[in-house]
Every structure is written in structure tokens, then in C-alpha cells.
Amino acid sequence: MKQLTINGSEYNLDIPDDMPLLWVLRDVLGMTGTKYGCGIAQCGACTVHLDGVAVRSCQTTVDAVDGQKITTIEGIGDTAVGAKVQAAWLEKEVVQCGYCQSGQIMSAAALLSENSRPSDTDIDDAMAGNICRCGTYVRIREAIHSISL
Ligand code: FES
Ligand code: FES
Numbered sequence: 001m002k003q004l005t006i007n008g009s010e011y012n013l014d015i016p017d018d019m020p021l022l023w024v025l026r027d028v029l030g031m032t033g034t035k036y037g038c039g040i041a042q043c044g045a046c047t048v049h050l051d052g053v054a055v056r057s058c059q060t061t062v063d064a065v066d067g068q069k070i071t072t073i074e075g076i077g078d079t080a081v082g083a084k085v086q087a088a089w090l091e092k093e094v095v096q097c098g099y100c101q102s103g104q105i106m107s108a109a110a111l112l113s114e115n116s117r118p119s120d121t122d123i124d125d126a127m128a129g130n131i132c133r134c135g136t137y138v139r140i141r142e143a144i145h146s147i148s149l
Helices: 021-028 080-091 101-114 120-127 137-145
Strands: 002-006 009-013 047-050 053-056 069-071
Touching (some): 047 101, 053 101, 101 120, 101 137
Antiparallel strands (some): 002 009, 047 053, 047 069
């Protein structure tokens, strides 16, 4: 039995230690906001936070998250930074197809939690692992710059 803390709630789950966190979120708990893209930590669609740090949940086993607080796209709007990121995304109309965007928002929120005034280079470095096939990168950068914390 594994105990996981996700978005402030505790879950006791009968799951294998080596199950990827993404599988737990989507298939066991039905939290489908976190997306499956590549499964090999190359696209960023599955990004969640572990104690506020952005990680790829497709390559993170439940064993590796023991005792850490997990935040997903379903919970990020309850944080001050996450709420501002979501508002900026709406204001700047960042989203195109949307598939990559929960991962983009999670990476942006993690960046802004560490660095409230990131430069273009800081943004590009922090967001480099989040691929958008619709090419929304310019609006993502604009939205991040528009946020004041
Ligand atoms: S699905 Fe995890 S990085 Fe692509
Ligand atoms: S908005 Fe379509 S992949 Fe990013």
C-alpha cells in the first residue's frame, strides 16, 4: 500500500512501487489533466510538481515520490503562482490545441516560484523540455513576462 499526497489530499493506493506516477494519476485516479505524450521524458506533457519542482511523471515511479507533495494541473490553480499563470494564459490566449499546455503551465509555475522576473533566456532554459507542436512558444514567453508576483 502506497500513501501519496496529491493536491493536498492523501490517497492510499494498492499499486506497484515501479508504476510511473503518470499512470497513477491518469489510470488509477482519473486525473486526466496531466497528459501522456512520449513516455520517455522528452516532451514535457506529463509535467507535475514534486515539492514545487517540475518533474516528468512518465519517468517518475511512485517509489521515488515517497513523502513528497505532488501537485498536478488540477491543483496548481489553488496556489498563488499557479492562479496567476492560468490567468495570464487566458489573457494572452496562449493555447492552441491545448495538448501540451498543462505541462507548459506546470513548468512556468515552477520557474516563477524560483524566479519571479525571469529573462527570455531563463524562460527558454526552464521551458526547453516542454515541446509544443502548435508552436505557442512566443505567447508562452509573453504570458510569463506579463505576470507580476
Ligand atoms: S510523456 Fe512524459 S515527457 Fe513526454
Ligand atoms: S498547444 Fe498544441 S501542442 Fe501545444
